[in-house]
Amino acid sequence: MQAIADKDGVKRYLVTLHINGDSYTRVVKANTLLVNFLRDDLDLTGTKKGCELGDCGSCTVLLDGKAVDSCLILAVEADGREITTIEGLARNEKLDRLQAEMINHAGVQCGYCTPGMIMSAKALLTRNPHPTEREVRQAIAGNLCRCTGYVNIVKAILAAANEEVGEGSGDE
Amino acid sequence: MTRPLTRCGQNEVKRGMAMYLPDFDYYAPASLPEACALLAQSGPRAKVLAGGTDVLPMMKKEKIAPEILVSIKKLHQLTGIRETPGNKVVIGARTTHNELVNSPVLQKKYLSVCVAAHRIGNNQIRNVGTIGGNIVNAVPSADLPPILIALGALIKLTGTGGERDLPLEEAFAGPGRSAISPDEILTAVIIPGSSLTGSTYFKFAHRRSGALAVVGVAAAVTMEGEVCREARIALGAAAPTPMRAKKAEELLRGRVVTEELLEEAGRCAAAESKTRTSIRGSADYRRDMVRVFTKRALRKAIKDGHS
Ligand SMILES: Cc1cc2nc3c(=O)[nH]c(=O)nc-3n(C[C@H](O)[C@H](O)[C@H](O)COP(=O)(O)OP(=O)(O)OC[C@H]3O[C@@H](n4cnc5c(N)ncnc54)[C@H](O)[C@@H]3O)c2cc1C
Numbered sequence A: 001m002q003a004i005a006d007k008d009g010v011k012r013y014l015v016t017l018h019i020n021g022d023s024y025t026r027v028v029k030a031n032t033l034l035v036n037f038l039r040d041d042l043d044l045t046g047t048k049k050g051c052e053l054g055d056c057g058s059c060t061v062l063l064d065g066k067a068v069d070s071c072l073i074l075a076v077e078a079d080g081r082e083i084t085t086i087e088g089l090a091r092n093e094k095l096d097r098l099q100a101e102m103i104n105h106a107g108v109q110c111g112y113c114t115p116g117m118i119m120s121a122k123a124l125l126t127r128n129p130h131p132t133e134r135e136v137r138q139a140i141a142g143n144l145c146r147c148t149g150y151v152n153i154v155k156a157i158l159a160a161a162n163e164e165v166g167e168g169s170g171d172e
Numbered sequence B: 001m002t003r004p005l006t007r008c009g010q011n012e013v014k015r016g017m018a019m020y021l022p023d024f025d026y027y028a029p030a031s032l033p034e035a036c037a038l039l040a041q042s043g044p045r046a047k048v049l050a051g052g053t054d055v056l057p058m059m060k061k062e063k064i065a066p067e068i069l070v071s072i073k074k075l076h077q078l079t080g081i082r083e084t085p086g087n088k089v090v091i092g093a094r095t096t097h098n099e100l101v102n103s104p105v106l107q108k109k110y111l112s113v114c115v116a117a118h119r120i121g122n123n124q125i126r127n128v129g130t131i132g133g134n135i136v137n138a139v140p141s142a143d144l145p146p147i148l149i150a151l152g153a154l155i156k157l158t159g160t161g162g163e164r165d166l167p168l169e170e171a172f173a174g175p176g177r178s179a180i181s182p183d184e185i186l187t188a189v190i191i192p193g194s195s196l197t198g199s200t201y202f203k204f205a206h207r208r209s210g211a212l213a214v215v216g217v218a219a220a221v222t223m224e225g226e227v228c229r230e231a232r233i234a235l236g237a238a239a240p241t242p243m244r245a246k247k248a249e250e251l252l253r254g255r256v257v258t259e260e261l262l263e264e265a266g267r268c269a270a271a272e273s274k275t276r277t278s279i280r281g282s283a284d285y286r287r288d289m290v291r292v293f294t295k296r297a298l299r300k301a302i303k304d305g306h307s
Helices: A034-041 A097-104 A114-127 A133-139 A151-166 B032-045 B055-060 B097-101 B104-109 B111-118 B131-136 B144-150 B246-252 B259-272 B283-304
Strands: A003-005 A011-019 A022-029 A060-063 A066-069 A082-084 B025-027 B046-049 B068-071 B081-083 B089-092 B154-159 B162-167 B172-174 B185-191 B198-204 B215-224 B227-236
Touching (some): A011 B025, A114 A133, A114 A151, B089 B104, B104 B111, B144 B198, B144 B227, B246 B259
Antiparallel strands (some): A003 A011
């Protein structure tokens, strides 16, 4: 990885991240966290910041298809990798099923946990299109919601899974 | 009287703990010798970065301030889980907790390791945190060391001076301190072939997810009919480092297993433990939980094989 030192000796690194299907090449400092890269450098503010210590899951994104906390990943570590954020789910103005079902089932109250919650659910349904309620609860155990009590969130995710089954295809 | 706007005390957020990281240099060497040389030359200023789920929170909380992070993400020989001819299982240090959970080799031979990995943190943490980081971070409550110690695991280390193997139970010097020298990289964890017939890990925590162990107890046994030929018991969050309950093991060896014997082994392990009081539980409570879970772990390892 190319690194250039500025006049104070702080190094900057050239990285390319593939986010929601687009490639972004930027110069970042080593201490730039992925969540801040997304929010501050790319204006992708759908990814939220909560505890910033890996407990709350508000900042969940998919890294090569897996749910991760973007507050605990350096942008330099994500160089060359595929990232999906909440902004990458809707296609041609059409909401992803998970997004639509979160609305239908009132799985959203204040909304702060919603993007992270949906990204964890997306990773689950991609890997396991027929999850049980227990599997849904395990998949979102790293996403804290202080409003809903989770019941409607779990219903929404199960409903989205059932639709995918109904149409007999894993995606879209 | 007006009240001060900020409350002082333990929970007050320290100024500067702004959740942004201080500046540091970052390297991602492409080879193991290069990585070891870099660590040797930088000394205590450098830290290895694996998944970062321990390192980055500690940096945010200003508990550590490394000037250099040496990422091991390009060291591909540190990945993968394989069975070798001597009936060993070799686990690359960069293996994530979810890779342990989903490993067909481990599911077949040592489901107990999958079970322990599945109890760590939450899904996001398990996708990133590694077995190597869980060991080298040397936290007394870490979930993988007890079951790996019970299974007799060794760790493989590479430094500028060459390679060495170390029994995992000798890898810990104190809370947060490993016995690995700063220029060494943990490359693999080896579970040796053995005649153990069963093993299990019980994590006792306040929640099913996202909670550290109040105590963790692992047991591994070799049974011959009703007779216990070999027993290994390893405790987490019960002493400054993960520890074996050797007196309890000794009690079991060569004996016909009865419910009374398991009770006695539990009491013995509790007496050996060096629990302390923390936010998760008092020393007395933890000691009693060592008793309860040692008994349960032994019973399960005896009855259900590697589970
Ligand atoms: C929200 C949250 C919940 C958690 N819950 C649990 C839990 O329930 N149980 C549990 O046990 N842990 C838990 N942890 C702790 C942590 O996730 C694990 O210990 C994890 O395995 C650390 O691995 P890592 O790859 O992220 O390590 P890192 O943070 O990258 O490194 C940790 C330490 O190990 C060193 N290191 C890493 N790899 C190597 C190597 N190959 N060679 C030499 N040195 C190395 C680093 O220099 C550092 O000192 C939790 C953490 C968070 C943030």
